Amino acid sequence: MCDQTFVAITFGPCDRCEKNFPLMSIYIQGEAATYCSFCVDTMACEGLTKGETLVTLKNESDSLKKKLEEERNKLHDIELHKVAEKVEVLGALPIKTRRVLKGHSNKVLCMDWCKDKRRLVSSSQDGKVIVWDAFTLNKEHGVTMPCTWVMACAYAPSGCAIACGGLDNKCCVFPLSLDKNENLAAKKKNVAMHTNYLSACSFTNSDMQILTSSGDGTCALWDVESSQLLQSFHGHTADVLSLHLAPSETGNTFVSGGCDKKCNVWDMRSGQNVQSFETHDSDVNCVRYYPSGDAFASASDDATCRLYDLRADREVAIYQKDSIIFGATSVDFSQSGRLLFAGYNDYTVNAWDVLKGTRVSILFGHENRISSLKVSPDGTAFCSASWDNTLRIWA
Amino acid sequence: MARDMSDKEILQMELAQLKMEVDTPRTATGANCQDTIDFVEGLAADDPLIKGVSEEKNPYKADKGGCTIT
Numbered sequence: 001m002c003d004q005t006f007v008a009i010t011f012g013p014c015d016r017c018e019k020n021f022p023l024m025s026i027y028i029q030g031e032a033a034t035y036c037s038f039c040v041d042t043m044a045c046e047g048l049t050k051g052e053t054l055v056t057l058k059n060e061s062d063s064l065k066k067k068l069e070e071e072r073n074k075l076h077d078i079e080l081h082k083v084a085e086k087v088e089v090l091g092a093l094p095i096k097t098r099r100v101l102k103g104h105s106n107k108v109l110c111m112d113w114c115k116d117k118r119r120l121v122s123s124s125q126d127g128k129v130i131v132w133d134a135f136t137l138n139k140e141h142g143v144t145m146p147c148t149w150v151m152a153c154a155y156a157p158s159g160c161a162i163a164c165g166g167l168d169n170k171c172c173v174f175p176l177s178l179d180k181n182e183n184l185a186a187k188k189k190n191v192a193m194h195t196n197y198l199s200a201c202s203f204t205n206s207d208m209q210i211l212t213s214s215g216d217g218t219c220a221l222w223d224v225e226s227s228q229l230l231q232s233f234h235g236h237t238a239d240v241l242s243l244h245l246a247p248s249e250t251g252n253t254f255v256s257g258g259c260d261k262k263c264n265v266w267d268m269r270s271g272q273n274v275q276s277f278e279t280h281d282s283d284v285n286c287v288r289y290y291p292s293g294d295a296f297a298s299a300s301d302d303a304t305c306r307l308y309d310l311r312a313d314r315e316v317a318i319y320q321k322d323s324i325i326f327g328a329t330s331v332d333f334s335q336s337g338r339l340l341f342a343g344y345n346d347y348t349v350n351a352w353d354v355l356k357g358t359r360v361s362i363l364f365g366h367e368n369r370i371s372s373l374k375v376s377p378d379g380t381a382f383c384s385a386s387w388d389n390t391l392r393i394w395a
Numbered sequence: 396m397a398r399d400m401s402d403k404e405i406l407q408m409e410l411a412q413l414k415m416e417v418d419t420p421r422t423a424t425g426a427n428c429q430d431t432i433d434f435v436e437g438l439a440a441d442d443p444l445i446k447g448v449s450e451e452k453n454p455y456k457a458d459k460g461g462c463t464i465t
Contacts, residue, residue, distance in 0.1 A: 380454070
């Protein structure tokens with residue numbers, strides 16, 4: 001997407017061999033160094049144990065993947081939609097657009113609901129972050145960020161702050177005040193710093209910690225007050241595009257999805273990647289936990305959404321149709337977990353029956369691709385944000 | 396950061412992760428699917444997006460049809 005970093009070629013003495021060559025700056029054990037490309041190659045080979053080459057590592061990796069598949073298949077006795085055959089078929093859904101939120105002058109990239117079920121925050125390519133009241137369509141607060149492409153925004157659980165970030169590689173927190181005349185931008189607090197764009201951010205159960213994911217391939221947990229990095233999560237081999245925290249009160253895990261086609265489940269306290277799933281054929285754009293916390297869904301550029309069960313440690317359902325060829329950008333579950341709403345690049349929202357794996361209805365209305373979709377905290381409505389500069393509330 | 400790692404380091408990281416994952420405790424799919432279905436069945440009756448909400452209670456429906464002066 002917008003992940004092109006142009007490297008300026010510097011010419012000078014290499015740190016290792018002292019000769020003048022075009023230099024590459026790399027990180028060794030966390031420290032920056034500039035070496036010429038010859039030294040980089042020599043050093044890369046030195047770091048391996050005897051007999052290890054790219055090929056042997058790859059072979060070992062492939063054989064382990066096969067073994068993992070076998071272990072998972074041993075417990076695969078029946079498909080979800082077969083078990084769900086006795087479940088009643090869903091009737092037509094009474095859902096249509098109830099509100100259209102206009103106000104952004106460019107693509108709306110992200111949105112989040114407040115826990116009070118009526119406010120939401122949205123961020124857009126024009127650099128504006130707006131807090132709306134969904135019932136009355138009032139715009140309650142507006143902030144202009146210095147960078148364009150604000151790709152992530154989140155509402156704090158208390159409803160008293162919002163966090164946002166994007167191409168500026170940072171995540172900033174703005175406390176919201178009741179005084180309409182107050183200048184929000186003056187209270188801005190920079191919390192997170194990444195080395196590449198911020199793709200998603202989310203408050204944990206309190207206002208004091210924020211979890212962020214970035215184009216640099218890592219996720220990180222930050223303390224808001226001190227802006228300290230509490231924990232970082234390494235394991236993705238490409239940009240991380242989305243993350244979602246487990247819904248339980250005591251939950252300490254979150255799931256992330258990235259451009260390496262993987263969805264990883266992490267333990268927040270240890271920083272350890274506890275489970276990983278690689279069945280998509282293309283970038284994973286969005287991940288969402290199931291309301292029960294035992295499963296999660298992912299949406300991908302390969303035009304499918306998939307459901308993964310955490311206890312069975314495998315993919316249990318694919319939501320796809322031959323007629324759907326555009327990538328899915330975002331997913332969310334309805335309150336009971338029976339419906340999965342997915343927004344696609346073909347401007348539609350599809351509602352899938354989670355248990356049976358069939359599509360229940362298609363919702364038309366947007367005039368450009370859907371960038372973000374979230375169900376409200378009480379499950380009465382969901383909001384979709386789109387590149388057509390509007391947000392729509394469906395109920 | 397993934398961008399700064401060489402291919403070999405990335406493969407080593409993946410290998411370490413896979414070794415850990417082969418030993419993860421797992422349960423049978425069928426039992427988990429049944430649990431999921433029971434969970435959903437319990438809640439589906441109250442799901443506002445499935446069953447719909449009556450005109451009076453739905454905060455989003457009262458859009459057209461007159462204004463109230465307070």
